[in-house]
Amino acid sequence: MKTFLKVLVTVLFFSSLTVLNAEDGYRLWLRYDLIDNPAVLTQYRKAITGYMAAGNSQTIEAAKNELQMSLSGLLGSQIPVVSTVKKGTVIAGTPENSPIISSLKLNDKLGRLGNEGYLITNSKYKGKKIIVITANTDIGVLYGTFHFLRLLQMNQGITDLSISSSPGTKVRILNHWDMLPIPGRKSAGNTIWKWDELPGRLDSRYTDYARANASIGINATVLTNVNADARLLTPEYMEKVAALADVFRPYGIKMYLAAKVTAPIEIGKLQTADPLDKDVIAWWKKAADDLYNYIPDFGGFVVKANSEGQPGPLDYNRTHADGANLLADAVGPHGGIIMWRAFVYDNKVPDDRIKQPYNEFIPFNGKFRKNVILQVKNGPLDFQPREPFHPLFGAMPDTPLMPEFQIMQEYFGFTTHLVFLAPVYEECLKSDTYSKGEGSLVARIVDGTISDYSLTGMAGVSNIGADRNWTGHIFGQSNWYAFGRLAWDPYISSAEIADEWVRMTFSNKEEILKPISRFMVESREIAVNYMTPLGLHHIMAAATHYGPGPWVDKDPRDPREDWTSLYYHRADENGIGFNRTSTGSNAVSQYYPPVRDMFNNIETCPENLLLWFHHVSWDYKMRSGRTLWDELCYRYNDGVNKIREVQQVWDNLKPVLDAERYENVRERLIKQVRDARIWKDGCIVYFQTFSRRPLPPGVEAPEHDLEWYKTHRYTDIPGMF
Ligand code: BDP
Numbered sequence: 212m213k214t215f216l217k218v219l220v221t222v223l224f225f226s227s228l229t230v231l232n233a234e235d236g237y238r239l240w241l242r243y244d245l246i247d248n249p250a251v252l253t254q255y256r257k258a259i260t261g262y263m264a265a266g267n268s269q270t271i272e273a274a275k276n277e278l279q280m281s282l283s284g285l286l287g288s289q290i291p292v293v294s295t296v297k298k299g300t301v302i303a304g305t306p307e308n309s310p311i312i313s314s315l316k317l318n319d320k321l322g323r324l325g326n327e328g329y330l331i332t333n334s335k336y337k338g339k340k341i342i343v344i345t346a347n348t349d350i351g352v353l354y355g356t357f358h359f360l361r362l363l364q365m366n367q368g369i370t371d372l373s374i375s376s377s378p379g380t381k382v383r384i385l386n387h388w389d390m391l392p393i394p395g396r397k398s399a400g401n402t403i404w405k406w407d408e409l410p411g412r413l414d415s416r417y418t419d420y421a422r423a424n425a426s427i428g429i430n431a432t433v434l435t436n437v438n439a440d441a442r443l444l445t446p447e448y449m450e451k452v453a454a455l456a457d458v459f460r461p462y463g464i465k466m467y468l469a470a471k472v473t474a475p476i477e478i479g480k481l482q483t484a485d486p487l488d489k490d491v492i493a494w495w496k497k498a499a500d501d502l503y504n505y506i507p508d509f510g511g512f513v514v515k516a517n518s519e520g521q522p523g524p525l526d527y528n529r530t531h532a533d534g535a536n537l538l539a540d541a542v543g544p545h546g547g548i549i550m551w552r553a554f555v556y557d558n559k560v561p562d563d564r565i566k567q568p569y570n571e572f573i574p575f576n577g578k579f580r581k582n583v584i585l586q587v588k589n590g591p592l593d594f595q596p597r598e599p600f601h602p603l604f605g606a607m608p609d610t611p612l613m614p615e616f617q618i619m620q621e622y623f624g625f626t627t628h629l630v631f632l633a634p635v636y637e638e639c640l641k642s643d644t645y646s647k648g649e650g651s652l653v654a655r656i657v658d659g660t661i662s663d664y665s666l667t668g669m670a671g672v673s674n675i676g677a678d679r680n681w682t683g684h685i686f687g688q689s690n691w692y693a694f695g696r697l698a699w700d701p702y703i704s705s706a707e708i709a710d711e712w713v714r715m716t717f718s719n720k721e722e723i724l725k726p727i728s729r730f731m732v733e734s735r736e737i738a739v740n741y742m743t744p745l746g747l748h749h750i751m752a753a754a755t756h757y758g759p760g761p762w763v764d765k766d767p768r769d770p771r772e773d774w775t776s777l778y779y780h781r782a783d784e785n786g787i788g789f790n791r792t793s794t795g796s797n798a799v800s801q802y803y804p805p806v807r808d809m810f811n812n813i814e815t816c817p818e819n820l821l822l823w824f825h826h827v828s829w830d831y832k833m834r835s836g837r838t839l840w841d842e843l844c845y846r847y848n849d850g851v852n853k854i855r856e857v858q859q860v861w862d863n864l865k866p867v868l869d870a871e872r873y874e875n876v877r878e879r880l881i882k883q884v885r886d887a888r889i890w891k892d893g894c895i896v897y898f899q900t901f902s903r904r905p906l907p908p909g910v911e912a913p914e915h916d917l918e919w920y921k922t923h924r925y926t927d928i929p930g931m932f
Contacts, residue, residue: 234869236680239423239688240715243284251366256286258369261293265304269461270349274303274356281360296336303344303352311336312345320375321347328377329355333370350463357426365714379658382668383698384431386513391440400626400676400683404434410454417455421462427695433467437515441477443468444498453505470512470538473522485527486537499541511547512538518555532578539580548666553587553603558771563796565591569602577609584611584666589639594622595748596739599820600639602801604653605646613668614639614657618690621756623738625930626683628883630738631731633693633705640701645803654701669698683929685875689731705732723867730857741850741887745843746823749779757928759893762921782901786829788822799824829902841907847891848910854887893920
């Protein structure tokens with residue numbers, strides 16, 4: 212009878228868990244469901260019998276909660292918190308807080324791990340086998356705890372552990388592009404910040420946001436878009452922001468804000484925002500002092516100035532350095548930093564748009580305060596499906612630079628297309644700048660290995676929104692995950708990241724793991740092919756940035772030339788592409804040799820960037836032996852065919868996947884296949900008006916005429932209304 216009751220209770224416990232934990236995607240990669248591999252389960256049940264976490268901080272509480280939540284779920288029986296060490300105890304803590312850990316003499320190893328690193332190791336205490344998660348700080352312990360749980364979720368061996376890890380960059384930050392007070396960037400869904408409820412009500416989602424970020428090592432966030440609203444610096448909003456900062460703090464996440472250069476005018480009632488004006492200086496100092504009263508560990512500001520018509524120091528005949536240093540001096544005494552964005556361009560500057568950030572910032576190398584870091588997009592244009600790496604990487608040895616990646620899929624089909632972005636980040640990080648000779652990878656500049664930066668960091672423009680599953684598309688979660696993992700370790704590969712994410716998000720079973728991780732890794736190239744093959748760029752629909760628009764000759768928001776597609780593809784009857792070689796805009800000159808020469812020479816320029824750097828004749832012989840025109844058509848066609856294959860693979864997985872997430876992706880893939888076709892057909896019929904060549908054999912004929920594509924409007928894409 213007793214056993215029967217026990218079984219019944221267990222069944223009820225887990226069935227209630229199942230109901231609570233409907234697979235709606237809310238749990239992200241932290242699902243902690245019962246391990247379904249019997250051998251692994253037996254091994255874990257032997258190795259883990261209880262846990263303890265030493266220390267009283269909120270961070271240690273968070274680690275304890277996570278262990279409690281996860282272990283019982285993963286192992287399928289209550290794993291108790293213990294007060295004395297037994298065989299199979301998992302013990303988490305610093306040597307300082309735990310005499311047991313201290314007695315294990317791990318200090319040598321810990322010495323190398325800094326403030327955030329951790330060590331996970333098997334050990335013995337009084338003859339009993341234990342698992343130790345330790346670090347120099349409580350936050351290191353929390354990071355180590357998440358890593359340990361990742362091992363379990365991935366069904367890895369845990370009897371021979373000797374893992375030490377510390378982050379490659381210091382500031383691993385999300386940039387939310389949300390506006391105040393209403394939703395902003397719809398391409399990432401509506402905002403999750405309920406400003407109207409703050410500070411009184413704290414949605415439990417904020418804690419889960421912090422947990423998820425901590426689990427991948429993200430340690431900072433900016434709640435709103437750059438220049439969103441000056442009101443963020445009023446007491447009313449500072450109080451709201453402080454309430455969120457309190458929720459995030461135990462998880463190691465620091466609060467930063469977007470500062471608007473004109474805030475002293477807008478909310479300070481000053482006549483000017485001139486960075487050298489003494490009232491402006493005093494205003495920012497006071498604003499910073501106030502902020503630190505609300506949030507003592509406030510991180511600092513991110514700023515976009517003098518770009519896309521927005522205000523900045525140049526409006527007052529001052530420089531970027533003047534503007535950044537003003538703010539740096541305001542937050543500096545409190546330990547804050549300024550992330551000054553290098554995404555600047557002006558249509559009144561008569562030069563190739565992509566050359567402008569480099570030209571504007573190079574003169575200021577070494578002219579910024581020590582607590583300023585330049586935030587540089589991965590490529591010189593604007594998060595296009597493919598760009599070469601930004602030439603500023605490696606070119607400013609005396610000014611710290613951090614890359615900015617877009618997690619949000621502004622140019623990659625919003626929350627509708629399945630595109631795993633780790634390959635975009637990896638491609639940039641692994642690019643060799645040659646700034647200090649061969650091997651000067653962007654990653655090595657960014658993490659300070661070959662640069663001497665006092666500050667390092669990585670920013671990701673977030674795709675987190677108010678959808679129950681956070682990112683709208685289930686696979687959007689993988690991009691959030693990938694950004695965090697690469698900010699922690701800029702050298703891991705896309706394939707490794709995909710493998711981890713699929714195991715935790717879906718399953719360790721080969722029949723699920725293999726096909727999904729394979730198409731994830733391929734998905735970026737597939738999207739490049741159906742959108743912008745061979746180095747084409749900025750040929751999307753005007754304003755919305757959704758769907759093709761190679762014909763765009765005027766942006767409805769501003770008729771400026773550098774917001775048209777014609778400016779970028781330059782198709783004519785002779786050929787297509789932007790000549791950025793020494794005979795053209797000479798953007799290649801911004802790279803170090805031999806990269807410069809490689810891009811400059813049509814024979815050595817990588818074909819995937821050909822039309823970025825060269826204007827190429829339609830009959831140019833490609834490496835495949837095809838003409839450029841034929842190759843372009845084939846690439847477009849291939850992109851469409853490959854996304855159809857992904858759809859097929861997904862459909863075949865139906866029997867082994869949960870219904871809700873399966874359906875989330877299935878219905879989006881239908882639209883993605885349709886959109887890929889629209890991209891391919893629209894671009895081909897348009898470019899054909901210049902090439903005047905027939906479609907090569909095997910390329911599917913376009914469905915409609917050019918007029919149809921030019922006037923087509925999407926009615927079923929979230930974010931389009
Ligand atoms: C581009 C967006 C533009 C942003 C800009 C930025 O289209 O609206 O403001 O990036 O990075 O991708 O500031």
